Amino acid sequence: MDDGGGTNGLSKDATTALRDRRPLYSLFTAAGISQTGNAMTIVAGPWFVLQTTGSAAKTGLVGAAFALGLLMPILGGPLVDRLGFRRGSVVADLVSGATVALIPALHLAGVLAYWQIVVLVFILTSVNSQGDTARLALVPALARLADLPFKRANARDRAIIRLGSVVGPFLAGALIAGIGAVNVLFVDAGTFVISALLVAVGVPQLVDVRERQPAERGRRRYVAELADGLRFVRSKTFLLSMILVATVGNFFDQPLLTVVAPVYGKQIYGSPASFGALVGSFGAGAFAGSLLFGSVGRTWPRRRMFLTSYLVGAALIYGTLALSPPLAVAIVAAVAAGLAFGPVNPIFATVTQENTPPHLLGRVFGALTTIAQAAIPIGAVVTGIAVQQAGLIPTIVGMGAIYVVVTIGMFFNPALRGMDIRHEPVSEPPEVRTAAQNAEPMLPSRRTNIH
Numbered sequence: 001m002d003d004g005g006g007t008n009g010l011s012k013d014a015t016t017a018l019r020d021r022r023p024l025y026s027l028f029t030a031a032g033i034s035q036t037g038n039a040m041t042i043v044a045g046p047w048f049v050l051q052t053t054g055s056a057a058k059t060g061l062v063g064a065a066f067a068l069g070l071l072m073p074i075l076g077g078p079l080v081d082r083l084g085f086r087r088g089s090v091v092a093d094l095v096s097g098a099t100v101a102l103i104p105a106l107h108l109a110g111v112l113a114y115w116q117i118v119v120l121v122f123i124l125t126s127v128n129s130q131g132d133t134a135r136l137a138l139v140p141a142l143a144r145l146a147d148l149p150f151k152r153a154n155a156r157d158r159a160i161i162r163l164g165s166v167v168g169p170f171l172a173g174a175l176i177a178g179i180g181a182v183n184v185l186f187v188d189a190g191t192f193v194i195s196a197l198l199v200a201v202g203v204p205q206l207v208d209v210r211e212r213q214p215a216e217r218g219r220r221r222y223v224a225e226l227a228d229g230l231r232f233v234r235s236k237t238f239l240l241s242m243i244l245v246a247t248v249g250n251f252f253d254q255p256l257l258t259v260v261a262p263v264y265g266k267q268i269y270g271s272p273a274s275f276g277a278l279v280g281s282f283g284a285g286a287f288a289g290s291l292l293f294g295s296v297g298r299t300w301p302r303r304r305m306f307l308t309s310y311l312v313g314a315a316l317i318y319g320t321l322a323l324s325p326p327l328a329v330a331i332v333a334a335v336a337a338g339l340a341f342g343p344v345n346p347i348f349a350t351v352t353q354e355n356t357p358p359h360l361l362g363r364v365f366g367a368l369t370t371i372a373q374a375a376i377p378i379g380a381v382v383t384g385i386a387v388q389q390a391g392l393i394p395t396i397v398g399m400g401a402i403y404v405v406v407t408i409g410m411f412f413n414p415a416l417r418g419m420d421i422r423h424e425p426v427s428e429p430p431e432v433r434t435a436a437q438n439a440e441p442m443l444p445s446r447r448t449n450i451h
Helices: 007-053 056-070 073-083 085-108 114-146 150-179 181-202 206-218 222-235 237-269 272-296 302-322 327-341 344-354 358-373 376-390 392-410 414-420 430-437
Strands: none
Touching: 007 056, 007 085, 007 114, 007 150, 007 181, 007 237, 007 272, 056 114, 056 237, 056 376, 073 085, 085 114, 085 181, 114 150, 114 181, 114 344, 114 358, 150 181, 150 272, 150 344, 222 237, 222 358, 237 272, 237 302, 237 344, 237 358, 237 376, 237 392, 237 414, 272 302, 272 327, 272 344, 302 327, 302 344, 302 392, 302 414, 344 358, 376 392
């Protein structure tokens, strides 16, 4: 289709490639904006509770409610599969935005009670976790549409999530000082709305039709579909072992973020900006780690990299915080620990996607995510009580020591060797793929970048 010089043909191919990648870039942008808001909430929420109650134990209880909501993907996975990943992402974002906006609205009305915070946090994370599941499950279909390898798409997706984890805490720390923790939650509500619009406009509707087809043809009951996901996960022992490592890590890491870090920022450094700087610095390191892994880590042994990330990251962050160093030293350690943890999520997403049929992705990701986060509510409550009773630094030392010992033991788990077996990504039938590639993206041309 050349005019003789060859330039037009090249230009057309380049334009087609760009057009096909717009839905993926739209998803990346939505995920990054949503994660920025989430990271702001992670800083503003605990700081608000700690300021209003003065209790590490109550902060831990809110952290437990936050974590309980993260367990809901195992129940919502079949619903996400039925709704479609695109629609599920949009609905979850809109409901999450409305829920998080209720907290500052009730506070300004003078009727916000502590128990309402606990309930609303649970609802928020319950719904938001379904949106996270849907967006992660959208990556394979949009990567195929963009003709981008799964591992590279996952590395970019996780890197953008990490970028949101960098920007959000720094922004939250600055905004808390300027407008207060409560008003930061209004900003977070706005990020959910923007994310919903980006997915609704930027991701083709055909993605929902394609990915829902197997479930709709079967007309199967919700419980049976849920059982399918659990049965599939149980049949893959290396997936279960991989998630066991993540479960142990989350037992310590999430309470470190939602319970220990706000108390640490208040007691050791005395400001929300320091709290935000620590969380943001960790996110910066993790962002760099995700990018590095996506660029040069595609041939690295997955099992060794996965476990080493947990071991090195935990040793760095817990060991440094136990010494109560100057803020600059703590920030450097947080960056280094984040860098070590960077490859974890891309490895998890790639191994899962390579071994899971598309129509099971929603419920399988939901099941795996729920298992990985099952221990967080217990960890949050125990950590809050430990900080209140034993003190901040002894709690950090105990958490770090147990974390490192358990992770070392995982190197001797033979089931994890299955992570290193490379598979061709499972895909839908050829005729469906062809239909997807011929679909017209709905995102305007000016939205070609992820920022």
